[in-house]
Amino acid sequence: MTKPLQNITDLTLKELQQALSVLGEPSFRATQIHQWLFSHRAATFDEMTILSLALRKKLAESFSIHPLSAVNYQECLEEGCENPTQKILLELQDGNQVESVLIASENRMTGCVSSQIGCPLQCPFCATGRMGFRRNLTAGEITGQVYALNDLVAAREPGKALTNIVFMGMGEPLLNTDNVIEAIENLTTRNYRFCLSQKRITISTVGVIPEIQRLAKSGMKTKLAVSLHSADQQKRESLMPIAARQYPLAELGKALSEYSSSTGMPVTIVYLLLRGINDSLDDAKILAKFSKTFLCKINLIDYNSINNSKFKTVYSAARELFQQYLMNAGLHVTVRKSYGTNINAACGQLATVGIQNPQ
Numbered sequence: 511m512t513k514p515l516q517n518i519t520d521l522t523l524k525e526l527q528q529a530l531s532v533l534g535e536p537s538f539r540a541t542q543i544h545q546w547l548f549s550h551r552a553a554t555f556d557e558m559t560i561l562s563l564a565l566r567k568k569l570a571e572s573f574s575i576h577p578l579s580a581v582n583y584q585e586c587l588e589e590g591c592e593n594p595t596q597k598i599l600l601e602l603q604d605g606n607q608v609e610s611v612l613i614a615s616e617n618r619m620t621g622c623v624s625s626q627i628g629c630p631l632q633c634p635f636c637a638t639g640r641m642g643f644r645r646n647l648t649a650g651e652i653t654g655q656v657y658a659l660n661d662l663v664a665a666r667e668p669g670k671a672l673t674n675i676v677f678m679g680m681g682e683p684l685l686n687t688d689n690v691i692e693a694i695e696n697l698t699t700r701n702y703r704f705c706l707s708q709k710r711i712t713i714s715t716v717g718v719i720p721e722i723q724r725l726a727k728s729g730m731k732t733k734l735a736v737s738l739h740s741a742d743q744q745k746r747e748s749l750m751p752i753a754a755r756q757y758p759l760a761e762l763g764k765a766l767s768e769y770s771s772s773t774g775m776p777v778t779i780v781y782l783l784l785r786g787i788n789d790s791l792d793d794a795k796i797l798a799k800f801s802k803t804f805l806c807k808i809n810l811i812d813y814n815s816i817n818n819s820k821f822k823t824v825y826s827a828a829r830e831l832f833q834q835y836l837m838n839a840g841l842h843v844t845v846r847k848s849y850g851t852n853i854n855a856a857c858g859q860l861a862t863v864g865i866q867n868p869q
């Protein structure tokens with residue numbers, strides 16, 4: 511069997527420049543091709559009419575253009591909400607699959623994208639963690655998810671586009687930072703068609719300290735969300751063992767403090783409330799103490815159940831007391847509404863295992 515040609519959208523701009531130089535072409539050709547791929551979304555080299563016929567032929571002999579293909583699609587309409595949450599299962603060139611979610615609200619169309627296939631951090635409450643880790647997604651595959659979600663938006667409301675992107679899908683984005691940053695560049699470059707403001711993009715991490723430090727120095731304007739789930743080291747280790755041991759709370763607190771003071775931007779502390787585990791007033795007290803050391807806001811989320819899980823959703827009365835305690839301590843607190851729980855599209859529920867193909 512002949513090996514498939516390399517998918518050109520898997521190359522970073524730098525790799526594209528190197529590949530073009532091997533073909534004896536100047537570097538600006540790589541920039542033009544990159545724009546055709548990620549701004550014009552060319553599906554064939556023949557569409558790149560700015561290139562000579564000879565170069566288009568050379569490219570087609572060495573590379574393919576393999577867009578992500580949608581193999582399943584689900585939607586769910588929450589009670590009292592006019593806009594359905596939509597989840598798509600996308601197939602990649604190597605046969606792996608990845609999930610992405612469109613969360614629609616009155617003023618926003620948010621694309622929730624994945625950064626890895628599976629996740630190496632294996633948090634026990636998370637369906638993605640149970641899949642194990644297969645590989646990082648390329649920048650092209652991350653960008654492709656955004657385009658696929660954007661097509662859903664345009665199909666719903668012609669002329670409309672995604673307004674926000676969150677890296678809260680499958681995987682830990684800061685264990686694939688190079689590709690995440692490259693994808694963000696594809697989506698925010700000024701003369702490209704998508705051209706989203708970096709401020710409308712949120713990177714959500716378990717707290718990969720060296721990469722948070724890297725983001726702080728990068729000058730990027732993206733927002734940072736950190737999944738904390740407990741401000742007690744031991745309890746955090748029981749909830750997210752790998753992440754909590756590798757990135758201890760004391761060092762994480764320092765890194766977040768440096769991040770918010772050097773960028774001037776608040777960090778969103780994401781706190782998943784689990785009934786009887788991290789939802790007491792003592793838990794709120796230590797969370798308040800931890801969060802007061804840097805500029806932040808706290809986002810409380812309810813647990814979205816997955817199969818065979820020992821965890822339970824917090825009682826609303828306990829959540830209200832928890833929230834009130836934090837607010838009384840002077841913290842800015844919001845409660846995140848969960849979208850897409852009925853189709854396993856909410857936080858912590860994404861996993862390609864067990865999804866059936868249509869027909």
Ligand code: SF4
Pocket residue numbers: 629630631632633636637638639640679680681682716750858
């Ligand atoms: S919660 Fe996030 S970091 Fe933990 S296993 Fe799931 S995807 Fe990975």
